[in-house]
Amino acid sequence: MNLFYAPGIIGETYTLDEVESKHAVQVLRLKEGDEIILLNGTGIIYTASVVKAHHKKCEVSILASKVMPERNCKLHIAVAPTKNNDRFEWFLEKATEIGVSSVTPVICDRSERRATNHERFDKVIIAAMKQSMHAFKPVLNLQTDFRQFILNSAPGFIAHCMDTPKMPLKQCNFDPKGVSVLIGPEGDFTAEEVAFAVQNGWTPVSLGSSRLRTETAALVAVHTVNLMMDNS
């Protein structure tokens, strides 16, 4: 059955937004009476039927709903956007498929990309959420500066490539209430950034011996936490 993203469902009827309406009516040619699945992105999966097949305001009637269990672990990934935008979008897609609660693009001292397209990133996340039928939409936080991020976040794990003592991420203890992992830009974090994070309670970690691209490192972190927390 076809899936649609439908945030903020209240009551027994709902109007799909313009993008989803167009997809339903013009692309998929859905008609009155056709059944669809709605994901509200906050844990409820609905079945619904089309009531008015309007290409901009497709109205549906809710038939049933199912509350899905929350994930075992709230995983928050903060990652420097890659120079090549496709690589970051690829990461967002894959992280959403595998499972992540929230993502923050963090601008670091060595970031070559300092501007990101929030709306476009969110679209990538929504498409991947639908594709993988996840009931929870990962939250995409606004881009933030590295030091601001550290000062405003509960401490987590910072993965860097410098040759200083680090614990393998997979051996760390994860608090199911929230695990944050920070991944640096192509040129890595600066020593000052790592020191600043450590002073603020962050734990330096290693993702293994392979030299990984930023987006690969971020995905490896997502999968490692999921695997260790039995989320995946």
Added chain:
Amino acid sequence: MNLFYAPGIIGETYTLDEVESKHAVQVLRLKEGDEIILLNGTGIIYTASVVKAHHKKCEVSILASKVMPERNCKLHIAVAPTKNNDRFEWFLEKATEIGVSSVTPVICDRSERRATNHERFDKVIIAAMKQSMHAFKPVLNLQTDFRQFILNSAPGFIAHCMDTPKMPLKQCNFDPKGVSVLIGPEGDFTAEEVAFAVQNGWTPVSLGSSRLRTETAALVAVHTVNLMMDNS
């Protein structure tokens, strides 16, 4: 220092192939005396210096070599090429970065893509090997038919999406001498294919509860085995 792929080094001099010569001389503008790193793809990392900066036949002199340890586990991934070629190339790049010994494109009953470009796939692998400084180049086997593959391979693990008893891949016992994981096409393996694999000693496995795209499933399998075998 700049890295080049240099298979088949024997003795103290070597001539880079046309692609690597062009990259060295025309793109990077290397001159006689410049030092470079060579990866032979079978476990040796060399330092060398440019002797003749020819744009088609760049000659180098070997200065030193270092034999790198083999990986803890020989991991072989057999995967149905995705309909969208970029997705498969993305998988090859990421699997090479994280670590894989060999890859076989396998054509299954439900494969929409039945032809692949071996040479191009190999280039993606070489680029990723250089980028991640891996001393061992993953072997790209020729595309093969599913049943031929099963009949000619030692049994391993087959990841499918059908609702039948399966063990989570991460709980399986891996033989460091060789672990094979089979990943199906977009529409999954057919029941007949799974039955054929099981009859031939393959073990059905699950990669978790998320609905993953083919290339994501393949990468999750690569990372799971690496993580469990302490390769990464």
